[in-house]
Amino acid sequence: MAQFQDLKTRVKLNPETYFKYDGGEHILLKNIHSDDGLSIKYDIMLILYELIHWKSVGELVEPWPPGDQEKIKAHLETLYASRIVITDEAEAAVASESGLSETLGKNIHINVENHHVMLRDYVRMAAYRRAIDRAVTPETVALDLGCGSGVLSFFAAKAGARKIFAIERRSDIIYLAEQLAKANGLDTQIEFVEGASSHISEERLQPKPNLLVAEILANGILEENVLEFTIDARRRFLAPGAQMIPCGLDIYFFGFDCGLHQSRWEEVEEFKDLYGIDFTMLGHVLCGKATMRLDRFNTALHKAVTDPVLVQAIDFMTLENPAFVTRFELVAKEDGPITSFCGYFKAHLDAETVLTNSPWAPPTHWTHLIYTLPATRFVKKGEALQLELIYDGAMRLQLLD
Ligand SMILES: C[S@@+](CC[C@H](N)C(=O)[O-])C[C@H]1O[C@@H](n2cnc3c(N)ncnc32)[C@H](O)[C@@H]1O
Known part of the structure; x- marks a missing residue:
C-alpha cells in the first residue's frame, strides 16, 4: 500500500478540493462539494458511508473505525486503479486550465465538467481511436454527434477523413472544441455545428455523412437518450449504408x-x-x-x-x-x-x-x-x-x- 502514503487528490479547476489519506488512520476531505468533483465525490461518499455511516459532506478529519482499514485501502486501491482519482500530475493541468480564458482571449466560462475525466479514460479513448482508425478512409464524411471537447472529431481528422461535422448542444464546450481544432491545425476538416442534433435540419449537413461517431453512453446507460438520438441521426443525416460507431x-x-x-x-x-x-x-x-x-x-x-x-x-x-x-x-x-x-x-x-x-x-x-x-x-x-x-x-x- 506504499503508493497511498500521502495520497493527494485534486480536482481540476478547483484546486481547493481534495482528499488526503495519511497512510495511517485518517482521511481528510476538504471542499468536496465542488461541482467539478462529482465522480470523485460519490466514490468518496461511498467509502465514508460504508465505513462510518457518514452522510454529509464538508470537511472531515476522522479516524477510521478499527478493523476496517483493509476495506478502505481496497476502496482506495480501486479508485486509484480506475483513475477516478487524479493524482498530483493533474496539477499542471489545473494551472494551465485556469489560464484558459486568457489563452482564448475571451471572457467565457467553460465548464469542462467530466470532459477531463473522459479524456483520461484510456480504455474508452483507445477503443474509440481503434474503431475510428479502422473506419476512416479519404472518402469519409463523418458526423460526430455530441462532440464535447472534439476529441473524436480530432481522431477522425487525423485518420484522414475528408470532412467532419461536429455537433454539440453546449455552447461553451463547442467553443473550446473549435479553439482546440484551430490550435491543432485541424479546423479546415471540421465544421462545428452548435445545437441539439434533433433540432438541426438535415440540409445543414451536406454532403451526407457516411460515418457516425457518437459517445453518448451514460452511467445510467440510456440516460442520455442515446437510442433516440442515434435513430434520429441515422434516419435524417446519414447516407444509405453509412457505418455507425457504435453499431x-x-x-x-x-x-x-x-x-x-x-x-x-x-x-x-x-x-x-x-x-x-x-x-x-x-x-x-x-x-x-x-x-x-x-x-x-x-x-x-x-x-x-x-x-x-x-x-x-x-x-x-x-x-x-x-x-x-x-x-x-x-x-x-x-x-x-x-x-x-x-x-x-x-x-x-x-x-x-x-x-x-x-x-x-x-x-x-x-x-x-x-x-x-x-x-x-x-x-x-x-x-x-x-x-x-x-x-x-x-x-x-x-x-x-
Ligand atoms: C459523453 S460526452 C462525449 C464527448 C466527446 N464526444 C468525447 O467522446 O469525449 C457527450 C456529449 O454529447 C453532447 N450531446 C449529447 N446528446 C447530444 C445531442 N443530441 N446533440 C448534441 N450534443 C449532444 C453532450 O452535451 C456532451 O458534451
Whole structure:
C-alpha cells in the first residue's frame, strides 16, 4: 500500500478540493462539494458511508473505525486503479486550465465538467481511436454527434477523413472544441455545428455523412437518450449504408449483495417523522431508484450471487423504436442474500472493437446502474428470479415475484 502514503487528490479547476489519506488512520476531505468533483465525490461518499455511516459532506478529519482499514485501502486501491482519482500530475493541468480564458482571449466560462475525466479514460479513448482508425478512409464524411471537447472529431481528422461535422448542444464546450481544432491545425476538416442534433435540419449537413461517431453512453446507460438520438441521426443525416460507431449496444444485469442494504433502508425509517410530517413515501421513492450512494460494483468488495445475463441486445443499424419491455431470469449460482441488481453495457464500436463498463473488465470512468430491493432476498442455489427491464425514455427494473 506504499503508493497511498500521502495520497493527494485534486480536482481540476478547483484546486481547493481534495482528499488526503495519511497512510495511517485518517482521511481528510476538504471542499468536496465542488461541482467539478462529482465522480470523485460519490466514490468518496461511498467509502465514508460504508465505513462510518457518514452522510454529509464538508470537511472531515476522522479516524477510521478499527478493523476496517483493509476495506478502505481496497476502496482506495480501486479508485486509484480506475483513475477516478487524479493524482498530483493533474496539477499542471489545473494551472494551465485556469489560464484558459486568457489563452482564448475571451471572457467565457467553460465548464469542462467530466470532459477531463473522459479524456483520461484510456480504455474508452483507445477503443474509440481503434474503431475510428479502422473506419476512416479519404472518402469519409463523418458526423460526430455530441462532440464535447472534439476529441473524436480530432481522431477522425487525423485518420484522414475528408470532412467532419461536429455537433454539440453546449455552447461553451463547442467553443473550446473549435479553439482546440484551430490550435491543432485541424479546423479546415471540421465544421462545428452548435445545437441539439434533433433540432438541426438535415440540409445543414451536406454532403451526407457516411460515418457516425457518437459517445453518448451514460452511467445510467440510456440516460442520455442515446437510442433516440442515434435513430434520429441515422434516419435524417446519414447516407444509405453509412457505418455507425457504435453499431450496437448490449445491456447486462446480475444480482449481488451490496452490503449497504441495511443502512440504506434504515434511512426510510428516518422519513417517518421529519418536522412532524410523515415522509415515508418519499423515502420509498428514493430507495427504489438506482442508487447514487453505491454507484459501482466492486469485485473486491461485493459478491455477485448470479451470473450476468444479456438482457437487451440493441442493433443501432436497424433499431426503429427505442422503447422496450424485456423479461429475463437471473439464476442464483449459490445460496445467499441478494440486495441489488447491477447493470452494465457492452458497446460494439465495430465488429471487433468492444467497449464495456463491466466490473470484470479494465476499469473505465463509467459507474454502474444499480437498483436496490426494498428487502433483502435470500436465494438458494439454482433459484430463478424473474425480472423485467423497461425503457420508455427512462429505465426501470422490476422484480416480478
Ligand atoms: C459523453 S460526452 C462525449 C464527448 C466527446 N464526444 C468525447 O467522446 O469525449 C457527450 C456529449 O454529447 C453532447 N450531446 C449529447 N446528446 C447530444 C445531442 N443530441 N446533440 C448534441 N450534443 C449532444 C453532450 O452535451 C456532451 O458534451
